[in-house]
Amino acid sequence: MKKLLRQLKEGILDNNPTLVQLLGMCPTLATTTSVKNAVGMGLAATAVLIFSNLFVSLLRKFIPKQVRIAAYIVIISGFVTMVELLMKAFLFSLYESLGIFIPLIVVNCIILARAEAFASKNKPLPSAIDGLAMGLGFTFALLLVATVREIIGNGSFLGVSLFGDGYAPALLLVMPAGAFLTLGFVIAAVQKIRNVKEDQARVEKLSVVEAKEAKKEETV
Amino acid sequence: MSFTDILLLMFGAILVENFIFAKFYGCCPFLGVSDKPDTALGMGMAVTFVMTLSGAATWAVYHFLLEPFGLEYLKTVAFILVIAALVQFIEMFLRKFIPALYASLGIYLPLITTNCAVLSAALLAIQNEYSFIAAVSFGFASALGFTLAIVVFAGVRGKMEFSEPPRAFQGFPITLIAAGLLAMAFAGFAGIKL
């Protein structure tokens, strides 16, 4: 259980596929004009991630090494098509809003990266959990960017108008340029937090070393 | 589609609906490979080659293999396989006949398979029901747009090397912001109708 929680924490925070590993940029930039689209995309990608990781892990001894990338691609594209069909049947308006980006989940680097880095080397259950963790991390990143873009760029959240009619939204943020800018600032913020933590850790380490040296000198 | 229609389509694909600045297809290599103008140009040319050929190949596969058997829903799977095979083939071809180019592209060549731009162009051509000529022209033009974006951006990043942004912004964030400003410039093309 603890291992599971740790995997989740890693996927969502420490090793977030988009904010830390810097993968999956296309959908992050394109589908974050509204929180609804962003979460929809994130969850769709998560579904594919879980199943493709699971499948790759189950077949990991069967997939020949020399053509493993091709095999992963076949598996991933299969599950993407399945998710696409299910969305077209049961979640049509989301299917339409996300448009071409649903089939583009196939080339979302995150899924291929996890198949290669994790699922091909681990048992099915941890692989599925990894898919869930990374998928949720991706969704979280999308949510962050979309929240900023929708609130400031459209004056709404999940379609609910927040500021009333008098608010003139900063349209730039829901345009393509705004996507780049928002993501840039979000990642900068994330890097700032990581830098602060890194510095803290370094300072702590140094003070431990200093304390040890001081003790040594005392005893001498 | 008449000849003028195709020209307009190409103009649109390069400037108005630029694959990177308006539609975000092909961002990963765009953000990753654009640090030097030469690599950027090489990448752009390789992508152009792949996208033109894949425009043709995917159109053929869809219309002669998938449609007649009612298997349209398998297009994502089929297209990505075609693209992967195409890239593999081009890799072997370059290695044998133009080794210098092969060496300079290095790892970026196989990465073209996961380039959203290639798959997008193929899917869009089907979605918009383009003719064969239109599909190939669209692939070619979109790739030119991609190349334009990536080369211009490489120039911008070259200038950026001499600046010192705050620590938190170094690396990816400042690159994204620069891309955003460039996207704003391209937004000026929006709505042009000839």
Place this chain on the structure above:
Amino acid sequence: MVNKKTVWGVANIALRLLVICLAVAALTALVYAVTKDPIAEGERARKEDAIRLIFTEADHFTEDTSIVFDGANAVYAVFGANGTQLGYCVDYTGNSDYGGAVNMMIGVGVDGKVSGLQVISHAETFIDRYLDDNSRYTGIDKAYGADLSAGATMSYHAIRNAIDTVETAFSAGVGGAK
């Protein structure tokens, strides 16, 4: 120099890859079979809703196969509850200038003028928010809320072109249009 071992090696790899492809294809086909009907049903329902939104007193409609023109997938003669014809609805697919199929239901009154339009489905991720302000016709609705983007004006042209095409077709008395 192709020895038996290499041939078997390559064949082994190819076979395994083929098995994986077939397994994936089978699963996908299964999902396709399950979703085929809901998808078709959904499309039918959306078109019907569009017709009812355009002609609020519509009671039933029948397909009129005599009216044919470019872009029209089907033309329906719409009737009110008492049997009088309210007009026609054209299931039309238009293209915005740089591509992007937009599927709409266009209502035409008995006078041959477009009386309403509903977007049934579109391939673009964004649809013009300004359509309401700039539209020349009353009663033109969008079935969806709008997002603005650099490519937004494309869809506006698609809709305007569609309206023009339909009106031209009906005023020319295409194939028995009254």
